[in-house]
Amino acid sequence: MSISQKQIQAGLEAGMKKAADIGSPSSIAIVDEGRNLLGFVRMDNALLASIEISQAKAYTSRSLNMKTGDMMALVQPGGPLYGMETTHRSPLVVFAGGVPVTIEGTVVGAVGVAGGMPSDDEAIAEAVAQAIAAF
Numbered sequence: 001m002s003i004s005q006k007q008i009q010a011g012l013e014a015g016m017k018k019a020a021d022i023g024s025p026s027s028i029a030i031v032d033e034g035r036n037l038l039g040f041v042r043m044d045n046a047l048l049a050s051i052e053i054s055q056a057k058a059y060t061s062r063s064l065n066m067k068t069g070d071m072m073a074l075v076q077p078g079g080p081l082y083g084m085e086t087t088h089r090s091p092l093v094v095f096a097g098g099v100p101v102t103i104e105g106t107v108v109g110a111v112g113v114a115g116g117m118p119s120d121d122e123a124i125a126e127a128v129a130q131a132i133a134a135f
Contacts, residue, residue: 003032003101003109007135008039014131015113016043018124024116026124027054030101030132032109035062043115050114056091057112057121061098063088065107069096069122097121099129 008030015028020043027050030039035058042051060068071094074081085092096118101109111132113125 001103001106001108003030003038003132004135007132010135011111011128011132012039012041015111015124015128016041018127019043019113019115019120022116022120022123024120024124026113026115026121027051028124028128029054029058029112030109030128031055031058031062031112033062033107035059035110038109046115052091053093053114054097054112056093057098057114057125058110059090059112060092060094061100061110061112062107063092065100067096067100067122068093068098068112069118072096097125099125101129101132103133 019026025043025045027042085094097113100107111125111128113121
């Protein structure tokens with residue numbers, strides 16, 4: 001199962017709407033099951049750093065099949081996975097904003113959002129993932 005172009009478009013539109021509603025101009029990235037970039041948008045006034053961070057969050061979420069924010073406590077000093085984010089060839093981002101996309105119980109990709117506070121990024125990513133799965 002893969003994410004179609006129509007699902008990508010619906011996801012990006014849902015994410016941009018959510019970001020506008022909460023006043024958080026963002027970059028939104030969608031990757032497939034192989035962690036390849038399928039869709040991306042950088043909203044007006046989104047931070048330049050948000051481009052790479054959003055894509056790294058999507059990559060991380062798909063790599064681990066979990067929300068990136070759920071990793072934060074595990075990688076802190078003394079945590080069971082301390083330092084994990086530095087052990088991978090591609091950057092792993094362990095703060096909120098990366099969310100897997102699950103359709104019919106199967107992870108088919110992930111979304112990464114950057115540009116605001118982590119809680120805002122995660123809310124936008126959730127909106128994108130839900131729109132993709134619902135399409």
